[in-house]
Amino acid sequence: xxxxxxxxxxxxxxxxxxxxxxxxxxxxxxxxxxxxxxxxxxxxxxxxxxxxxxxxxxxxxxxxxxxxxxxxxxxxxxxxxxxxxxxxxxxxxxxxxxxxxxxxxxxxxxxxxx
Amino acid sequence: xxxxxxxxxxxxxxxxxxxxxxxxxxxxxxxxxxxxxxxxxxxxxxxxxxxxxxxxxxxxxxxxxxxxxxxxxxxxxxxxxxxxxxxxxxxxxxxxxxxxxxxxxxxxxxxx
Numbered sequence: 001x002x003x004x005x006x007x008x009x010x011x012x013x014x015x016x017x018x019x020x021x022x023x024x025x026x027x028x029x030x031x032x033x034x035x036x037x038x039x040x041x042x043x044x045x046x047x048x049x050x051x052x053x054x055x056x057x058x059x060x061x062x063x064x065x066x067x068x069x070x071x072x073x074x075x076x077x078x079x080x081x082x083x084x085x086x087x088x089x090x091x092x093x094x095x096x097x098x099x100x101x102x103x104x105x106x107x108x109x110x111x112x113x114x
Numbered sequence: 115x116x117x118x119x120x121x122x123x124x125x126x127x128x129x130x131x132x133x134x135x136x137x138x139x140x141x142x143x144x145x146x147x148x149x150x151x152x153x154x155x156x157x158x159x160x161x162x163x164x165x166x167x168x169x170x171x172x173x174x175x176x177x178x179x180x181x182x183x184x185x186x187x188x189x190x191x192x193x194x195x196x197x198x199x200x201x202x203x204x205x206x207x208x209x210x211x212x213x214x215x216x217x218x219x220x221x222x223x224x225x226x
Contacts, residue, residue: 006157034213043204043218044158093157095214103212105150107157 002028004096006106013084013113021079021109023094029074030096034103035067038091050077084113116141116207118217126223133177133192135220137205140186147188148206148214149179158204164188175199200224 003026013019023033032051036044050056050071058064066088068080077096081088089112097103121136139145146165150158162173169181179190188205202221206214 032212041219043216044214046214049213091155095158097212101212102160102163103214104160105158108155110155 002026002096002098002104004030004094004104004106006094006109008109009107010110011112013111015085015113016083018080018082019084019111021081021092021094021111023077023079023096023106025075025096025098025104028096028098030077031074031099032097032103033071033077034095034097035069035077035079036093036095038093038108044093047079081111084111086113089113116143116145116209116215118205118207118215120203120205120217120220122220123218124221124223126225127195128225129197130194133190133195133199133222135190135203135205135222137179137188137190137217138186139188139205139207141207141209143209146208146210146212147179147181148208149173149177149188149190150204150206152202152204152219161190161203195222195224197224197226 005024007022035047038044047062048056048058056069071077093108094106095103117140119138148163149161161177162171164181172178177192202219204219205217208214
């Protein structure tokens with residue numbers, strides 16, 4: 001099956017710094033990537049949808065300037081949490097899809113802001 | 115618009131007992147339906163999916179689910195629970211674009 005790799009799996013950063021999370025499709029070209037956030041004991045909340053070569057579409061309530069998403073190639077999308085604060089601590093998960101086919105999930109990134 | 119309701123945030127069964135996790139959905143377009151499993155601090159693993167065709171779908175690890183349009187349901191079952199089945203289970207719905215809307219999840223515990 002298709003493999004999506006997310007890196008890092010865990011990251012701890014200081015409040016006020018920025019953190020970049022990478023999502024790579026290893027064996028297929030992902031025309032669309034999705035970014036989710038999962039709060040403790042909560043469901044996954046879709047943050048944004050990114051299509052290769054175009055701006056990401058953010059869901060209502062998600063701050064575009066805080067969560068920067070770049071989908072520069074068909075195999076890589078990045079999520080940058082800018083000026084991170086403790087309330088940004090969460091589990092972030094990406095998924096990747098090829099031309100309206102099934103989306104495959106990365107293994108997630110546990111972000112802790114101290 | 116789409117939504118998913120998972121009845122029961124926590125289900126506890128004995129090892130060897132039937133597993134039944136309930137999922138109801140609403141969708142303004144023909145739904146694609148999914149069940150995912152998540153182990154602690156890990157991503158999501160697809161158990162099974164329904165897109166079109168046969169309404170009874172079989173997935174990995176002995177799980178299956180049946181799409182019932184009249185009941186707007188897609189309940190997940192497994193005849194005999196194993197200890198390794200203990201995890202969080204998410205039901206999700208999408209249209210043909212695979213943009214998923216998730217339910218709140220059901221934590222399955224399996225007692226020896």
